[in-house]
Every structure is written in C-alpha cells, then in structure tokens.
C-alpha cells in the first residue's frame with residue numbers, strides 16, 4: 540500500500556491489551572474518538588465495563604490474563620464475532636517491579652517474561668492471518684526506555700523489554716512484505732499505576748501524562764501507509780535518571 544494520505548482508524552478493528560487502567564485506558568479513549576471498533580482486554584473486567592460504558596457500542600471488552608492462552612483464544616473469538624478480523628494490535632499490557640534481582644521469586648521472574656514478551660509474541664503470532672488480510676495492518680508494542688538501557692533493580696523487566704524490542708524490530712523487517720507496519724514505543728516514566736504505586740505520584744514534569752502518550756500512539760498509527768515509525772522514544776523533562 541503506497542499512499543501519502545494519512546492512515547485512518549475509522550472503522551478499523553483495534554485490539555488493545557492492558558486497557559483497564561493507565562496508558563491502555565488512555566489509548567482506548569483516544570482511539571475511540573477516531574471511530575475505531577475497539578476490543579479491550581485485561582484481567583479486571585469491572586474496570587473494562589466502566590470504560591465500555593464511556594466508549595459506547597463500538598467497544599467490546601473481555602476479562603482475560605494475557606498469559607493464559609485459552610482465555611486469550613476465547614477473547615479473540617468474542618472480539619472477532621462482533622468486529623471481524625483485527626486490523627490493529629496494540630500490545631500495551633505490561634508489568635514489572637523495582638526490586639533487587641535476588642529478592643524476586645522464580646515465579647515473578649517468569650511472570651515478567653510471560654507478560655512482557657511471551658504473550659506479546661503469541662498474540663502477534665495468532666493474529667497474523669487477520670493482519671495479513673487487512674488493507675492497513677499495524678502492530679504497536681509499548682516497551683520502555685528500559686528496552687534500550689539497563690537499570691539496577693529492574694533486571695527481569697529491562698531484559699524482557701529488550702526482548703520485546705528485538706521482536707518488534709525483527710518483525711518490522713519481516714512483515715513489511717505483507718504491508719504490516721510494526722512499531723515500538725519506548726516511554727520513560729508515565730504517571731500510572733505501574734509497579735503498584737498509585738497514579739498521581741509522578742505528575743508532569745516528573746512523569747508523562749498517559750493522555751499525552753496516547754496522543755503519540757495515535758500519531759504513530761495514523762502516518763501515511765508507506766511511512767513506518769519503527770521506534771519512538773519519549774521522556775518527561777523532569778525524569779531524574781534520564
């Protein structure tokens with residue numbers, strides 16, 4: 540698809556993981572305004588239902604743990620039955636904690652990789668047939684500035700996000716033959732519930748407002764179809780370790 544016209548999200552089936560709160564919720568609100576058909580996944584169905592009430596009938600929600608393959612398969616059946624094949628996948632769900640490596644349990648290390656990399660790779664893999672038949676397919680993965688640099692006490696998370704970055708960049712090269720644009724977003728600190736700390740602890744300029752990051756996601760997704768923003772990094776000016 541070679542066009543210099545801005546890509547549209549109107550009528551596109553957009554699947555967003557981790558949409559119950561934080562950045563995923565802001566992305567859902569932003570793309571809902573563009574007329575996208577939204578499919579939203581996270582574990583907390585109560586929060587998803589609240590969001591659906593705000594977004595209206597073109598929004599479908601399903602409570603699923605993205606590391607649970609059976610639940611994800613059921614969610615995809617439900618989403619496709621209403622919205623058809625997926626055109627745009629936003630891998631936003633993620634988790635991690637600021638903890639010395641030796642104090643993480645073996646399960647916590649595995650879970651960090653499962654959520655931030657394995658589930659992302661699996662979801663892209665199972666959605667490839669949908670994406671290959673879309674006229675304007677896009678995959679955007681939210682990694683982190685820690686996908687580009689190391690940080691003590693974030694070893695599991697940082698290495699998982701490095702892997703997500705490698706996945707995204709490799710697929711960007713592989714899937715361009717199919718007209719699928721694969722993008723990576725590496726934000727610094729965002730003021731959300733990430734890591735268990737309540738939203739409001741890192742307001743601008745120390746953390747990014749999630750709605751402002753969602754504007755960047757919208758911008759990346761709506762560039763003309765020949766233009767690939769394969770990686771974007773952004774930071775709040777007050778981030779102390781940047």
Ligand SMILES: NC(=O)c1ccc[n+]([C@@H]2O[C@H](COP(=O)([O-])OP(=O)(O)OC[C@H]3O[C@@H](n4cnc5c(N)ncnc54)[C@H](OP(=O)(O)O)[C@@H]3O)[C@@H](O)[C@H]2O)c1
Pocket residue numbers: 556557558559560561562563580581582583584603604605606630631632633634654681682683684725726727728729730731732733734735
């Ligand atoms: N906040 C930051 O400073 C920061 C910086 C750089 C990158 N990021 C990345 O930004 C993305 C969004 O995080 P956030 O800041 O918005 O954090 P958040 O407020 O904690 O939200 C995380 C979202 O991911 C979902 N999630 C986590 N584990 C899941 C699982 N096993 N299955 C399904 N959904 C799951 C959560 O939903 P449920 O709990 O309802 O399942 C929630 O909707 C993540 O990929 C994160 O790594 C965050």
